[in-house]
Amino acid sequence: MRTYQGDFTIQSARAKVWAFVIDPNQMGPCIPDLLALDVHSETEFRTLVRVGVGPIRGKFDLTSSLSVAENGRQAALVIKGGGMGSGVDMQAEMTLDDAETGTKLSWQCDVKVSGPIASIGGRLIDNEARKITEKVFANLRDALEADAAESGQSEVASSGE
Amino acid sequence: MKITVRVNGSVCEQDVEPRTLLAYFLRETLGLTGTHVGCDTTNCGACTVLLDGRPVKSCTVLAVQADGCEVTTVEALEQKSGLHPLQQAFWDEHGLQCGYCTPGMLMAASALLAENPDPTEEEIRFGLSGNICRCTGYVNIVKAVQNAAAKMRADEAKSNEEVAVSGATSE
Amino acid sequence: MALHPSEARPFGKSITRKEDPRFIRGKGRYVDDIVLPGMLHMALLRSPYAHAVLKHIDTCAAQGAPGVKLVLTGEDLAKLNLAWMPTLAGDNQMVLATGKVLFQYQEVAAVVAQTRAQAEDALQLIAVEYDALPAVVDPFYATTPEAPILRDDREQKTNSIFHWEAGDRDATENVFADAPVIVSQDVRFPRVHPSPLEPCGCIADYNSATSKLTWYVTSQAPHAHRTVLSLVSGLPEHQIHVISPDIGGGFGNKVPVYPGYVCAIVASLSLGVPVKWIETRTENISSTGFARDYHMHVDVAAEEDGKVLGLRVKTVADHGAFDAAADPTKFPAGLFSIVTGSYNFKAAFVEVDGVYTNKAPGGVAYRCSFRVTEASYLIERAMDVLAQKVGVDAAELRLRNFIQKEQFPYLSPTGWTYDSGDYATTLQKALELIGYDELRKEQAEKRARGELMGIGISTFTEIVGAGPSHTFDIMGIKMFDSAQIRVHPTGKVIARLGVRHQGQGHETTFAQIIAEELGLTADDVLIEEGDTDTAPYGLGTYASRSTPTAGGAAALCGRRVREKAKKLAAHLLEVGEDDVTWDGEKFSAAGLPAKAVTMKDVAFAAYTNLPEGMEPGLEATYYYDPPNLTFPNGAYIAVVDIDKGTGAVSVRRFLAVDDCGRVINPMIVEGQIHGGLTEGFAIAFMQDIPYDEDGNCLAPNWMDYLVPTALDTPRWETARTETPSPHHPIGAKGVGESPNVGSPAAFVNAVVDALSPLGVTHMDMPLSPWKVWQVLREHGVTE
Numbered sequence A: 001m002r003t004y005q006g007d008f009t010i011q012s013a014r015a016k017v018w019a020f021v022i023d024p025n026q027m028g029p030c031i032p033d034l035l036a037l038d039v040h041s042e043t044e045f046r047t048l049v050r051v052g053v054g055p056i057r058g059k060f061d062l063t064s065s066l067s068v069a070e071n072g073r074q075a076a077l078v079i080k081g082g083g084m085g086s087g088v089d090m091q092a093e094m095t096l097d098d099a100e101t102g103t104k105l106s107w108q109c110d111v112k113v114s115g116p117i118a119s120i121g122g123r124l125i126d127n128e129a130r131k132i133t134e135k136v137f138a139n140l141r142d143a144l145e146a147d148a149a150e151s152g153q154s155e156v157a158s159s160g161e
Numbered sequence B: 001m002k003i004t005v006r007v008n009g010s011v012c013e014q015d016v017e018p019r020t021l022l023a024y025f026l027r028e029t030l031g032l033t034g035t036h037v038g039c040d041t042t043n044c045g046a047c048t049v050l051l052d053g054r055p056v057k058s059c060t061v062l063a064v065q066a067d068g069c070e071v072t073t074v075e076a077l078e079q080k081s082g083l084h085p086l087q088q089a090f091w092d093e094h095g096l097q098c099g100y101c102t103p104g105m106l107m108a109a110s111a112l113l114a115e116n117p118d119p120t121e122e123e124i125r126f127g128l129s130g131n132i133c134r135c136t137g138y139v140n141i142v143k144a145v146q147n148a149a150a151k152m153r154a155d156e157a158k159s160n161e162e163v164a165v166s167g168a169t170s171e
Numbered sequence C: 001m002a003l004h005p006s007e008a009r010p011f012g013k014s015i016t017r018k019e020d021p022r023f024i025r026g027k028g029r030y031v032d033d034i035v036l037p038g039m040l041h042m043a044l045l046r047s048p049y050a051h052a053v054l055k056h057i058d059t060c061a062a063q064g065a066p067g068v069k070l071v072l073t074g075e076d077l078a079k080l081n082l083a084w085m086p087t088l089a090g091d092n093q094m095v096l097a098t099g100k101v102l103f104q105y106q107e108v109a110a111v112v113a114q115t116r117a118q119a120e121d122a123l124q125l126i127a128v129e130y131d132a133l134p135a136v137v138d139p140f141y142a143t144t145p146e147a148p149i150l151r152d153d154r155e156q157k158t159n160s161i162f163h164w165e166a167g168d169r170d171a172t173e174n175v176f177a178d179a180p181v182i183v184s185q186d187v188r189f190p191r192v193h194p195s196p197l198e199p200c201g202c203i204a205d206y207n208s209a210t211s212k213l214t215w216y217v218t219s220q221a222p223h224a225h226r227t228v229l230s231l232v233s234g235l236p237e238h239q240i241h242v243i244s245p246d247i248g249g250g251f252g253n254k255v256p257v258y259p260g261y262v263c264a265i266v267a268s269l270s271l272g273v274p275v276k277w278i279e280t281r282t283e284n285i286s287s288t289g290f291a292r293d294y295h296m297h298v299d300v301a302a303e304e305d306g307k308v309l310g311l312r313v314k315t316v317a318d319h320g321a322f323d324a325a326a327d328p329t330k331f332p333a334g335l336f337s338i339v340t341g342s343y344n345f346k347a348a349f350v351e352v353d354g355v356y357t358n359k360a361p362g363g364v365a366y367r368c369s370f371r372v373t374e375a376s377y378l379i380e381r382a383m384d385v386l387a388q389k390v391g392v393d394a395a396e397l398r399l400r401n402f403i404q405k406e407q408f409p410y411l412s413p414t415g416w417t418y419d420s421g422d423y424a425t426t427l428q429k430a431l432e433l434i435g436y437d438e439l440r441k442e443q444a445e446k447r448a449r450g451e452l453m454g455i456g457i458s459t460f461t462e463i464v465g466a467g468p469s470h471t472f473d474i475m476g477i478k479m480f481d482s483a484q485i486r487v488h489p490t491g492k493v494i495a496r497l498g499v500r501h502q503g504q505g506h507e508t509t510f511a512q513i514i515a516e517e518l519g520l521t522a523d524d525v526l527i528e529e530g531d532t533d534t535a536p537y538g539l540g541t542y543a544s545r546s547t548p549t550a551g552g553a554a555a556l557c558g559r560r561v562r563e564k565a566k567k568l569a570a571h572l573l574e575v576g577e578d579d580v581t582w583d584g585e586k587f588s589a590a591g592l593p594a595k596a597v598t599m600k601d602v603a604f605a606a607y608t609n610l611p612e613g614m615e616p617g618l619e620a621t622y623y624y625d626p627p628n629l630t631f632p633n634g635a636y637i638a639v640v641d642i643d644k645g646t647g648a649v650s651v652r653r654f655l656a657v658d659d660c661g662r663v664i665n666p667m668i669v670e671g672q673i674h675g676g677l678t679e680g681f682a683i684a685f686m687q688d689i690p691y692d693e694d695g696n697c698l699a700p701n702w703m704d705y706l707v708p709t710a711l712d713t714p715r716w717e718t719a720r721t722e723t724p725s726p727h728h729p730i731g732a733k734g735v736g737e738s739p740n741v742g743s744p745a746a747f748v749n750a751v752v753d754a755l756s757p758l759g760v761t762h763m764d765m766p767l768s769p770w771k772v773w774q775v776l777r778e779h780g781v782t783e
Ligand code: FES
Pocket: B036, B037, B038, B039, B040, B041, B042, B043, B044, B045, B046, B047, B048, B057, B058, B059, B060
């Protein structure tokens, strides 16, 4: 299992950020290389994404379910699925806090990969998984700040295990 | 897809799926099972054949890439006049055990000798380093290639002499 | 250069191999070369998880995919009572998973289609829902109370498979209590894989008109496989015809029965057409019989001068998810108790605990006789640890401790009776040939200059040729072996054996043995193996057992033929049987050497001109049950130089002096030694199959699981001593595996010797440049 985490500040009110992150229709498109998004309910959605790790390229079929830990502040996203004989299990957690210039979003994501992707792409996965998770949150920030006047300072740190 | 490949001297016209690998085209479509498959990562060289004279790992070449080319497999090494010197030397020097790597080794070695008729031991080992043998420990394979090289050089010298001699008499 | 097989009196001569002409022409017939009319192809879906609940499998889409004829899941097999199969070790193994998956790459479903590609395409359409469970990767954790129980199918709710002991605990404790010196060391033998160049595979061909199943399979033990198959499937044994065609190397990997085999058979039974399954290299490494994976602890008790007293060994053996080792029934840890090696220990006690983990099943021998390699590596490593501790040269320490020539037959403290050996002579020969004293001098000079050069010795004793049937069986089948010889009217012979070669040259060596007994040439004798319809029953080729068992059977069978031939000769020579003598090439009347007949004359007479009352024909069958095992041994010396900047080890020289008793074909024996040394080298420096904490296999292909090329491989030097086995009909001991058993310790001892000035006393294999570099860095040798 690998853990990635980071935080950044968005020039936007907390309520607005919250509304965004718990809406599959808005969150879904933040996933990079998204091929299809199928929202089943307010909390359940399915995505088809393109992935490539080293020599292995193909599609992942992922089921996501969103749950609220603390309304307006903390939400969790469980993503499960796989493809190409491989499996992915992710548990992401987001926490929103008021910050001076907007909202601070802290995230942490535990990623467990199995199958050929893990054994063959092993040494490449770390970078790839980090890239994907970081991209999700970068997209989220960009979307939220699209109409904001200036982009806030952001910082993304991560650690793999 | 239609392809035309000259395999061991005869022209084959075949319809192949674009994803068909040359190794399977040879083995399954043409029934030339001397070319073996030992891995799925292009490491072992059991599938080595000559494509327009150059050694390739046929598990990593698409059959359609061979369209219009000349492919030589182990089945073509033996001539009417007898075994290829490499075949004879592998036999004489005990250069094989289970025999699974042998066709690939022979093809890689023949390409090596075509380029370098008098290789050092180091050059032979380098030249065959794309081919894995799990049985022999390579000692006798190297010996066999050295012997075959010597034999081929001697044959070459002899035929040059004959040419010279026949040239001299015809003048 | 070798002689031709037409040589007279071929025993002991290097003659070229009879099997080679087909291989050098690309005309070998390996299982994937066989094409049968109407044949379909099978591919397997494997689990991405090491440990997970199998919640649901949806095969609808796959069933409808182009070319697909059949999809099988564990549930389908369960209806036929075939979801599980017995292993050779007496455990059960899932054929296709039901309920749970227990290792990554475990077989979950099978698809049969018109082409290989269609079958593989359809695999992608099978939707499986898993619920991942925590994986048990560490075998030490496996037996703690916190660890989840992996095998809930078993009655015993524990991850422990067996606890096994050999030797005398109390006597050993007593020796340790008074010992002036005790050294201890943890030693790991990594998980490695035999990885023959040809992966495993089969074609199952069930003919519903004759009710006969013909099964072409990469099998080192076709007869045993047929019996297992008959027991599992309920098909009558005589209706199963197992053909083991040319095999592209085995090294133990082709001993077990694999789930893919069973699926192909089920598919052929239900479709009535031939079904071929050929695994990929990745499938081969990730799911078929691995070897070793022993976590060992050794204590040696000794005198101050290094004379050994007692040996204590405790081992945890990681068997993976199912116990699919192929050890004889009474020996769950194989012949590991040979661990006292070539040394005169007063007492020894050995314990092995086998455990389940979420890894691929196996524990087969990788070119070794049932865990002998682990044992040999451990004791040879331990002797060096002791030498270092007491400050005695590694060669000298061994000479002080060898079992002496006069002690044979020698009863070891763990109960083995060694047949013969002359260890001191063999080591002396090796020391002289390599110029040991000179090398030590050179090393001293280099050390003074800060250079890292090492010399490593291994003087191992093997135990092969299982085996006497009173002690050894596999699934109850006694481990004898057999030969059948038929001499045809023109004096040409077809001989069939119960073993199955995979490159060892049986078609030549057994022909030599039989030709020698019958006064023929190897050319006159055709050897056939691997066809259960024609060959006599035997247990197969592995663990260096062919020469000790089937070799004995071939010789004795030849002698049985000769007995009858002698009667015929007497008839032809018109003398009494007692007046007939055999000189190795012909029968003659005593005192009248000119009056002679050859085996060819006799053979013709057997069909044309018989004495009154004699049964026609000239043939015999012999089932040979060896009275004991054989104990090949050797002295190996490695010389290495280590690059201080990169940690790369270069093996400058390697000398193997083997004593494998009498040698049938020196060229073939030498070839076996070269091959075995290369595998030993690979194990010492390159090979390991690690798993991450989630149970992902991190080396499932030849990009990550390394096999040496011609460029990596050292130049081997070989020599021999010859102490015939006193009980074997031709004095042979078997050799195929000695070099792999004996060499890893020589390599590691050499590297540790090179690093010993830094205070290094042990390193675990594989000794990759990275690992060596880390040690160098730790000791400030490199940045
Ligand atoms: S099959 Fe191994 S390199 Fe082609």
